[in-house]
Amino acid sequence: MPSPLVQTLKTLPKKSGIYQYYDEKGVLLYVGKAKNLHNRVRSYFRVTDATPSSNLSPRIHNMILKVASIQTIIVDSEMDALILENSLIKQLKPRYNILLRDDKTYPYIYIDTASPFPRPKITRIKRKSCIYFGPFCTGSKELLESLYEVVPLVQKEGCLREKKACLFYQINRCLAPCEGKITQEEYQKLLTQAINYLKDKKSLITKLEEKMLRVAEQERFEEAITLRERIKKISSLSMHSQIDSHTQDANWDIFALEHNAKYAVLMKLYMREGKIISSDYEKIILHQKSLEFEERISLYRQALVNHYGKDLPLPPSAIILPSEIEGELEECQEWLTIKLVFPKKGEKKALVELASKNAKEILKIEDSEYEIKQGLKELFSLHTLPHRIEVFDTSHHAGENNVGAMVVYEEGKFIKDSYRMYHLEGSDEYSQMREMLVRRAKDFEKTSPPDLWLLDGGKAQIHIAQEVLESVGVELEVIAIAKEKLDHKAHRAKGKARDILRAYVEGEYKEMRLLPSDTRLQYFQKLRDEAHRFAIKFHREKKLKGFIPRG
Structure with missing residues (x-):
């Protein structure tokens, strides 16, 4: 009689789905997706005796030796398999899957154009009748507070509802549109000024520095320190803006993955209107001293599903990825409404190289607690x-x-x-x-x-x-x-x-x-x-x- 594992390998369905490997104690070892479960799962084994195939890496060979049972979940399409695979990896943390944990939604600053006296606010979700700025991986709160520091916008929505001016009017931080002391046309000029500061953070920093010196001269040192910290945070944002694209309407997200013997780093750059406005990265601990090509693809796949599985307030027009993985993310392209680009030359290729260079620099930073x-x-x-x-x-x-x-x-x-x-x-x-x-x-x-x-x-x-x-x-x-x-x-x-x-x-x-x-x-x-x-x-x-x- 063939073993239960051999029997499973012989009866695998030729459909799209998820496969899960378990050891003899019922511990989940690995979750994978397949366009054809029959072909994909059998590629790991010799079907006659369920021993590992000869072309596997040492790490995967070791995993297959531990597999005692296989479970499959059939889905309607490879896209459904992609989403289910990502969900199971995040939730169950199988021992042999490399987990990309970063599924956070970055904040945006938005302005509700339907309001007669709109005020900039922070959101992580898409709203109607709004204009957006971002995403901001860091510094969105400091940027918003700084706008209110230098532009006398409406500070409290409650004042508009109650039609009564508050303390901010008394200290010249608001011009009291709630009591009709400023028209919509005059307020729009203030709002335009705030938008210009969002687009040109250097001019905002100049304004903040002027105010910091002024309050310091008045010996209001706590205020001066607060302003100094805001300036530091916004300065880190404005540094990105020095990298410009020749294409002024370039709204691109750029990804690059690098690794050493201990970690992998996935670097993300966000370009809006031809300027890199923010960047972020995720550092992933490796289970072994190398990162196989299939594992690299898996990390890119997880990143795309994690980040673009939500209705973003200001999505990019294209996602720029390394050319060496072209053709490996076709199921992601079918699922996404955003175009995936794998440049081999030119400006977009240079941006991927820039992301890669930053990832390598992060890898050089030693983990003091390693x-x-x-x-x-x-x-x-x-x-x-x-x-x-x-x-x-x-x-x-x-x-x-x-x-x-x-x-x-x-x-x-x-x-x-x-x-x-x-x-x-x-x-x-x-x-x-x-x-x-x-x-x-x-x-x-x-x-x-x-x-x-x-x-x-x-x-x-x-x-x-x-x-x-x-x-x-x-x-x-x-x-x-x-x-x-x-x-x-x-x-x-x-x-x-x-x-x-x-x-x-x-x-x-x-x-x-x-x-x-x-x-x-x-x-x-x-x-x-x-x-x-x-x-x-x-x-x-x-x-x-x-x-x-x-x-």
Whole structure:
């Protein structure tokens, strides 16, 4: 009798769909898409005995040796397979897929032209009757605040509704159209001035510098410092504007991927009206010391689906990509309404080279925590380096004002925009932790799982996390950190705290007691302490609200 795996290989459908490889323990190893499942999946195996094909890379060969079962999902088209593949990779984090996590929508500044007295605002979604500026990968908030600093636009929408001037009119920061003190025609001139500043950030910086010097001379130093920080942020934006296109209406997004033995970097440049207005990148930890061509294509594919799967306020007219991947993203082109361009020469080719050059420069920047993360990977037998970590803690007092907090750490810094606060119903620390982790796991489809969960607690908390992750089909590393107890009290001596690390390693729970001087322990202590601080802060705010009398 042929083995179940051989039987599966012989009966694969000749249709578009998704294939999933599982090991003997039912752990998901890999998710892929195929125009023809029969041909694609069988290319990995010798069909007679389900052993690896001879033309596979060492890494993929090793994966195929572990495959015990295959599941397929048939879809109507290759485009449907593309979208489903991307969703499953983000949500389930298969061990052998390289995950591109960046699916955020960048902010735009917009002006509602249907309003009689419009004011610039920030949005991430497309709206009717609006003009847009962006996308801004950074600095949109500072840019908007600076516009209101130098142009006396409407500062508060409530004033227009109530038809009553506010304090901003008194300090000459608004000309009070709410009370008819300025006509629509006169206000339009102010709005045009603001639009010109958005297009020419150097002139805006000049205005801000003049005001900074003026308030500094008046010894209003806090205002001067605020203006100085805004100038720094906007200056980083204006530097992009020095790179111009000969095509003044060029609205292009440019992508380039580079890698070394540790990381890959996907660089993105955004050009609008012939100027590069912003840039961003994603750094991806590699599972091996090379990046195969198919994996490069997968990362580009993920980037396109992540970023252009939304109705963007100001989409580009073309997406510029390296010429060496031409012909590899045809299913993306069928799905996208934006043209994919693979230039071999000329200005567009130079822009791809510019993106590539920037990606290489980012790769040169050493990860100061790489050795610590490598040490943690070896200590806990982790499948990958803990690049992005989510840290959880709870806080309550006598079972009241129960809250939870999640902080996020990535690339040597806390990502405060990704912090989350949870109002919890549980009456004890275990039910509270479960409630918080369940709510986070339900959000995996929207916000990809991290590389590691770090929990404040011990073996019980790890067990809860494993149950939660198993319920959603996600394999994720989990480590717990707890303070050592001395006479039933937590040992908190500064610089000597002997916190205990626990993890489920190779089928059993293990306890690690590292020296207080161990940088791996200090690394986790830093993360735990930030989660604790954030949870306590939220708890106190909730408790304080309970003291405020209502009515």
